[in-house]
Each structure stands twice: as C-alpha cells, then as structure tokens.
Amino acid sequence: METTSTLEKSLRFLALSLVVIFFMFPIFWIFLMSFQTNETILQIPPSIVFTPTLSNYAALITGKLTTSAGTLDIAFMRNLGNSVFLSVTSVALSLVLGVPAAYAFARHKFRGSEDIAFTLLSFRFAPPLLVLLPLTQYFQWLGLSDTYVGLIWVYQLICLPLILWIVRGYFEDISADVEYAYRIAGHSWFATFRKIALPLAGPGIAAAGLLAFIFAWNNFVFALVLASADKQPVTVGALAFVTSSGIQYGQIASAIVLSVTPTLALALYAQRYLVEGLSLGAVKG
Template identity: 80%
Template sequence: MASKISGGAVLRAAARIIVLLFFLFPIFWVFLMSFQTNQQILRIPPSIFFTPTLENYTALFSGRLQTASGSLDIAFIKNLLNSIILSSCSVLIALILGVPAAYAFARFKFRLGENIAFTLLSFRFAPPLLVLVPLVAYFQMIGLSDTYIGLIWVYQLICLPLILWIVRGYFEDISPDIEHAYRVDGHSWAKTFFKIAIPLARPGIAAAALLSFIFAWNNFVFALILASADKQPVTVGALAFVTSAGIQYGIIAAAIVLSVTPTLLLALYAQRYLVEGLSLGAVKG
C-alpha cells in the first residue's frame, strides 16, 4: 500500500512539474531573448547558452534604437507611463462608480434592475470595433480625441462592467443581517456602506480591481484608434519595433519583460486579497 501511495505521489508531482514547465517555459524563453541580439535569437538551432547583453534594455531606456538602416527614436518609457496612467485612473474611476452600483444591485430590488445590470455587462463582451466608429466621430466633435480623459472614459467599457458584476456577487454573499444590526443602532445607509459593507467585501473589491487593471493594461484596439503616439500605451507602442530593417525580437522581448513587471508586482502585492476574493462565495452553506 505504501509503495502504491508513493508511486501515485511521484506521478502527481511529475505531472505538476510538466504542467509548470509547459506554462513557464515561454516566459523563461522571452526573458532569455531580452538579453540576446537578433543574430543570437535567429540562429539555428537555438541555444540557451549565449553571451548576455544589455543593449535591448539600454535602447528602451535611452529611446534610441540602432538598426541596420540607422538609428530610430522609440518612446517606450513614455508608453509605459501612459499605460500606468490610463490603467490606474480607469480602475480608480471604475471603483468609485462601480462599487456603489454593485452594492445597489445586490441590496435593492427595483424594476428593470437585472436588465440594466446585464446591459452594462454586455458592453464588456461587445466587439471593440462595434463602438469605435461612432466614438471616433463623437470624440472629434467634443474635443476628446487623442486625450487621456477620452481614453480613460472609453476604458470604462472594460473596467466598469467587470467590477460591477464581480463585486455585486461578493456583496450578495455577505449576510444583510450584519448591516441591519448596524442600522438598528441609528447609523445611516452611507455609514453602513463605508463602515460595514466595503470592509467585508474588501477581498472581492481587490480581486476585481486587479483583474480590471490587467484587462485595461492589455487593451490594444482603443488606444490604437483613439490616440496618437504621445498618448499610446505599451501595447500599441511595441509596434515601433517592427521596422523596415526587420523585426527587433530582442527589443520586443525586453519590452515584454518591462511591461509585465508592474502587473506582476501588483499581483504579488495583492496576492492575499486575490486568493480570498476569488474563493469568496465558492462554498455555499
């Protein structure tokens, strides 16, 4: 029996290692590519043994890319700051608007409430091109074309529905009796919301905010159409690395490493809240 249990444990451990390697190897390979030149990357057969170089990272931070046809100006650091500004502000506004709305949908039943909630959710699943054409015309009319405010407004189509529906589920899992007991003591709805509801739903709010930040960070189409190079995030700015001299794979790999770092650090910082938030409500009693 012991040998059977031991054999099963070994097989499970081997399966976990294989799955882990399968998912982590592409990330590891991109990390290695960021320290290689194009010649090293494109050699056949590929090899993990090479002389590392910091040329790719130097080019990103200096803003000058040397190609076979000459030097090229790149604005990756500006694009990175744009991504931080757009994603952070979009999530902040979505939290300010979405958390109270999620609480209202969870606690109060009103006519057409479910229809309104589903309509907001449908914006998240609608193809971006469906709204881009009229948005371009409207933004040009009201002066929001190629502005941070305009992009942050459009990013609410990504963040607001996600936060609204995720946080609503967490508020519904919290017993309303706790809030009723606090209300009996003479406290207002607003004070009950800020002192009781939000602290109890904090893990779910953190998880929804993190997921919204990642989705906003990875958005490509909205910024590509509605913003110029000065306002574009890293997802669009990476197009500059496809030059007439060829695709700069090493620069692209270094840009991926740097662009993934903020979301990775944020996920590690909010890991406890993320785990609690995603597991909240998983077990019903």
C-alpha cells in the same frame, strides 16, 4: 493526505511540473531573448548558451533604437508610463463608480434595476472593433480623440461592467442581517456601507480591480485608433519595434518583460490580500 504513497507524490510532482513548464516556457524563452542580440536570437539551431547583453534594455530606457539602418527614436518608457497612468486611473474611476452601483444593485431591487445592470454588462458583448468607428466619429466631434480623458472614458467599457458584476455578487453574499444589525445599532446606511459592506466585500473588490487592471493594461485596439503616439500604452507602442530594417526581437522581448512586470508585481502583491480576505469572508456570522 496521510495515505499518499511515494509513487503518487512523484506522479503528482511530474504532472504539476509538466503544466508549469507548458505555461512558463514561452515566458522563460522571452526572458532569455531579452538578454540576446537579434543575431543570437535568429541563429539556427537556437542555443540556450549565449553572452548576455543589456543592450536591449539600454535601448528601451534611453529611447534610442540602433539598427543597421541608423538610429531610431522610440517612446517606450513614455508608453509604459501611459499604460500605468491609463490603467490606474481607469480602474480607480471604475471602482469609484462601480462599487456603489454594485451595492445598489445588490441591495435595492427597484424598477428596472435588472435592466440597467444588464445593459451595463452588454457593453462587453459587442466586439470593440464594431463600436470603434462610430466612437472615432463622436470623439472627433467632442474633441476627445487623442486625449487621456477620452481614453479613460472608453476604458470604462472594459472596467466598469467587470467590477460592477463581480462586486455585486460579493455584496449579495453578505448576509443582509449583518448590515441590518449595524443599522439597528444606530449607524447610518452610509456608515454601514463603509464599515460593514466594503470591508466584507474587500477581497471581491480587490479581485475585480485586479482583473479590470489586467484587461485595461492589455487593451490594444481602443488606444491604437483613438490616440496618437504620445498617449499610447505599451501594447500599441510595441509596434514601433517592427522597423523598416527588420523586426527587433530582442527589444520586443525586453519590452514584454518590462510591461509584464507591473501587472505581475501587482498580482503577487494582491494575492496575499485576496487569500487573507477570502478566508476571513468565509466565516458565516
């Protein structure tokens, strides 16, 4: 650290800047697009100088899409609400089911425990399109198609294995002696789970929860097939911007900005706790 020369510092700065520009440019460009009309977006050569407009956001929030062919109703805000509801509920359900299961798999080796854990992981092997067709059939028989319950259930295929396997690793990393010490001190196994295992695996649970949330949020194909317009999340809702009179790039851009915001905010918020928690967990008893 102390021996870094000025040259080394500037080179490092340059390299990091290049990486940041490479990854951030598309997002930056979309951010700019969201404040432009279709006309300025499509002009050649593209220009970074333009008169910003909020018309795209206004259209999304009011739900009235004005095109050259007339006014169209879009349910973007409802889609956004659906996304939030579906993702939050799915992750919450996955945590309630997955964390105790992960603890059981980590701490108790029973007959077939590895097989069950592996089966749960294997749900992530199959491409979603492969399971969709039979799933659509079953959902129709069960009356689950186009319901929130059905979607949240299917989302467990995405969230549950992720949470189970990540959190299990964190539980396994906790020294069993620490838990034994709490048991011997006179606490029940449930108190030990609540007061020792859960807080110590906290950062892992938060990380797994965040990842599961992002996966659930970005899911497209399950919701496209299994739900209709009023239950669909933003990922499917964005299709509405491909209209008969052209593609509404401005609205798509602002829709992306709006739909990225919750995940981004959540990640930034959780990051603090992730780092804090990870440094706490790094201490060997």
